[in-house]
Amino acid sequence: MTSDPQPVHLSDYRPFPFRVEGAELTFRLNPSATRVLSRLHLVRQAPGDLRLDGERLEVLSLSLNGQPLSLTPDATGLTIPAALIPEGPFTFEAEVRIDPAANTALEGLYMSGGMYCTQCEAEGFRKITFYPDRPDVMAPFRVRIESDLPVLLSNGNPVAQGTGWAEWHDPWPKPAYLFALVAGDLVAHRADFVTRSGRPVDLAIWVRPGDQDRCAYAMDSLIRSMRWDEEVYGREYDLDVFNIVAVDDFNMGAMENKGLNIFNSKYVLASPETATDDDFARIEAIIAHEYFHNWTGNRITCRDWFQLCLKEGLTVFRDQQFSGDMRSHAVKRIEDVLTLRARQFREDAGPLAHPVRPDSYVEINNFYTATVYEKGAEVIGMLKRLVGDEGYATALDLYFTRHDGEAATIEDWLKVFEDATGRDLTQFARWYTDAGTPRVTVSDDWQDGTYTLTFRQETQPTPGQPEKPPRVIPIAVGLLNPNGDEIVPTTVLEMTEAAQSFRFEGLAAKPVPSILRGFSAPVVLDRKASPEERAFLLAHDTDPFNKWEAGRALAKDVLARMVTEGAEPGPDWLDALARVALDESLDPAFRALALRLPGEDDMAQTLHEAGVTPDPQAIHAARRRMGRALALRLRPQLPALFDTLREPGPFTPDARAAGRRALRLAALSLLTRLDEGQAAASAYRAADNMTEEVGALACLLDIGRGQEELGLFQARWQGDRNVMDKWFALQVLHAAPGEAAATAERLTRHPQFDMKNPNRFRSVMGALSGNHAGFHHISGAAYRLTADWLIRLDPVNPQTAARMSTAFETWARYDADRQAMIRGELQRILAAPGLSRDLGEMAGRMLG
Numbered sequence: 001m002t003s004d005p006q007p008v009h010l011s012d013y014r015p016f017p018f019r020v021e022g023a024e025l026t027f028r029l030n031p032s033a034t035r036v037l038s039r040l041h042l043v044r045q046a047p048g049d050l051r052l053d054g055e056r057l058e059v060l061s062l063s064l065n066g067q068p069l070s071l072t073p074d075a076t077g078l079t080i081p082a083a084l085i086p087e088g089p090f091t092f093e094a095e096v097r098i099d100p101a102a103n104t105a106l107e108g109l110y111m112s113g114g115m116y117c118t119q120c121e122a123e124g125f126r127k128i129t130f131y132p133d134r135p136d137v138m139a140p141f142r143v144r145i146e147s148d149l150p151v152l153l154s155n156g157n158p159v160a161q162g163t164g165w166a167e168w169h170d171p172w173p174k175p176a177y178l179f180a181l182v183a184g185d186l187v188a189h190r191a192d193f194v195t196r197s198g199r200p201v202d203l204a205i206w207v208r209p210g211d212q213d214r215c216a217y218a219m220d221s222l223i224r225s226m227r228w229d230e231e232v233y234g235r236e237y238d239l240d241v242f243n244i245v246a247v248d249d250f251n252m253g254a255m256e257n258k259g260l261n262i263f264n265s266k267y268v269l270a271s272p273e274t275a276t277d278d279d280f281a282r283i284e285a286i287i288a289h290e291y292f293h294n295w296t297g298n299r300i301t302c303r304d305w306f307q308l309c310l311k312e313g314l315t316v317f318r319d320q321q322f323s324g325d326m327r328s329h330a331v332k333r334i335e336d337v338l339t340l341r342a343r344q345f346r347e348d349a350g351p352l353a354h355p356v357r358p359d360s361y362v363e364i365n366n367f368y369t370a371t372v373y374e375k376g377a378e379v380i381g382m383l384k385r386l387v388g389d390e391g392y393a394t395a396l397d398l399y400f401t402r403h404d405g406e407a408a409t410i411e412d413w414l415k416v417f418e419d420a421t422g423r424d425l426t427q428f429a430r431w432y433t434d435a436g437t438p439r440v441t442v443s444d445d446w447q448d449g450t451y452t453l454t455f456r457q458e459t460q461p462t463p464g465q466p467e468k469p470p471r472v473i474p475i476a477v478g479l480l481n482p483n484g485d486e487i488v489p490t491t492v493l494e495m496t497e498a499a500q501s502f503r504f505e506g507l508a509a510k511p512v513p514s515i516l517r518g519f520s521a522p523v524v525l526d527r528k529a530s531p532e533e534r535a536f537l538l539a540h541d542t543d544p545f546n547k548w549e550a551g552r553a554l555a556k557d558v559l560a561r562m563v564t565e566g567a568e569p570g571p572d573w574l575d576a577l578a579r580v581a582l583d584e585s586l587d588p589a590f591r592a593l594a595l596r597l598p599g600e601d602d603m604a605q606t607l608h609e610a611g612v613t614p615d616p617q618a619i620h621a622a623r624r625r626m627g628r629a630l631a632l633r634l635r636p637q638l639p640a641l642f643d644t645l646r647e648p649g650p651f652t653p654d655a656r657a658a659g660r661r662a663l664r665l666a667a668l669s670l671l672t673r674l675d676e677g678q679a680a681a682s683a684y685r686a687a688d689n690m691t692e693e694v695g696a697l698a699c700l701l702d703i704g705r706g707q708e709e710l711g712l713f714q715a716r717w718q719g720d721r722n723v724m725d726k727w728f729a730l731q732v733l734h735a736a737p738g739e740a741a742a743t744a745e746r747l748t749r750h751p752q753f754d755m756k757n758p759n760r761f762r763s764v765m766g767a768l769s770g771n772h773a774g775f776h777h778i779s780g781a782a783y784r785l786t787a788d789w790l791i792r793l794d795p796v797n798p799q800t801a802a803r804m805s806t807a808f809e810t811w812a813r814y815d816a817d818r819q820a821m822i823r824g825e826l827q828r829i830l831a832a833p834g835l836s837r838d839l840g841e842m843a844g845r846m847l848g
């Protein structure tokens, strides 16, 4: 680490003083000594030196217009003084040597299982060659790859190839972060696509030999995504080929490199035997996400990394719309809100809170967060609600025509909406610049046929932002009659003040309000409703999200009282939930979601916000009692629920079948609390798909059984990296609180544990922090183990170490002992010699 890395500020943005008219790259691949020749055609746009980024490059030669340059790069790049640069167009050439085999950080050019691949977002290209590695410098690329490996891929269209070489040309100007190269012994799963204007596109998914029969679902998802983007957004694909490559060692989910998406193999490879329903759904979503980036990210990119949400928020929003269209909008919305609350609300409430568009960072890789992605998507959802579907469609058309080929900002994005709809979005822009989750408190009043809803909004201070002016909040509301009929259909109330009332007149009886339908804004809704009212909405609300939300709120009230008062669940909640669980007119996927108990981490946050210090062990114990009470209530129906939902015929991954399996497994999980695992043990043996295999195993592990099944699982899946990740994760996730750290520690000594593989590392250490009561066990063992491994991983893969450190972001919720232990571990991390900028920034921010 260079001492005390300096933050980068949005306000310091300056355009690059040169244009890159073309980049020509030649790669002579060699595992430990790859030579990269680059020829950049440049033109001056404004006065100044030419500064090129470059890190860990061994310089072989540098020249300008053919004249050797005797310049020495510093640790972060190379400066060519203005005096050496001619007036007109000129050519800069560099030859450098890099070592892909030693690149365990998985940024730049690296090796994974014998293949070469790249990851350049955000700032990996500078580890490949000297270049203005910033998203607002866009250029067409020509690439020549020289290697004995049979498959040589880069961005754009293939130009020519021969024995030991291939050439690619990408005609679309792009920033360096979208550059990609792959070389390996790979096989393709192929398909054809014809765009609606008649362009034929060769589609290929490249995998290791033996994996080609697990690509069909990803390919099908790709084709559906391409068609959907044409139909819904009017966006067509723009090259002759579209390639996807699956790699085992990858820091994130996938990457949208132009024409050559690179994926973590777990988000490509799937068969019924190896992938769960959740895996299938995630593959569909991520394939779509990366494909959609072709327009929202690639054709229109970000001016600088502060604008990351411009491409990510919009692309997440689009992939969520797509999944909703492919599956069920109601179920998708509930799942998305569950994720938002679990990850983004948690982030927004702690020391890592930052705006959707941050205004400073030390390491940009630390800002690929739930706030930028998921809250970024929520902000677009609100915008769409405020301007309406038509306004949204007009604004997007304008966005694509106005900014195609450009590197844009959030200001550009909002201006498009203002111009297309005539709306003033000054106040709305706060959603991008202000961190924190608003809390909206509701009270109501009923008088002479007039029903009044009064809302108050308040946002707690976040790091660096003490003041929180009110935001515009679209609150979708419907009103129901006491008999369950809807008397006021969904209406969007626009809250713009700190406190504001809305009146509904001419009503015959006091209505029951359904507030924040569809989760119309990412806020915490604070409404003290009676259990009867919640049960009423659970039974009658016509808005599926709020119907589910009513059940969830009821469950959280029950669980909170169990934790704080030692109460037991009463018949009101049990009966209301049982009615939904057994209602065959409802979608099984919805019923399964209704049966899911509130998460322990979520409960801890809710208690903390209510002024109660959460005791992780007490929450865990209460949640188990809650599950058992529900199981007892449903006892007579559980076996039938489990059996009749069995899918006849072969496995299909569609939403209908997945929903039936989800409900079946919810029933199995309850049954397991009553029969000591008998049903789960036989379900495990009868399972013919991974969803049920993993589902049954999880049930057994939850009650401290499943050792024999773990052995069977291991024997069967030994040779499959992606499936074995599940084996590692399950044991830690479902370990008893007092055993979680020891289980994780034991697994780190397993011969198949490999910290260099991010998926494997996450399957142990990520699972440990996902086991709430285990992670926060009062012994502090999990804290210590996590910190030990972050310190060990940091020099190998700082990016993944930094991401995993968010396990500690919630320290301020807990009691003094736990706080001291966590802070102690964060201080220990901060004191580690040679700490990376990535992990250093995270630990520093968490300590405050």
Ligand code: 0A1
Pocket: 119, 121, 122, 251, 252, 253, 254, 255, 256, 289, 290, 312, 365, 368, 799
């Ligand atoms: N842009 C990708 C995610 C991604 C981001 C950063 C990476 O390395 C630091 C890798 C991938 C996406 O949104 O899918």
Ligand code: ZN
Pocket: 289, 293, 311, 312, 315
């Ligand atoms: Zn993305």
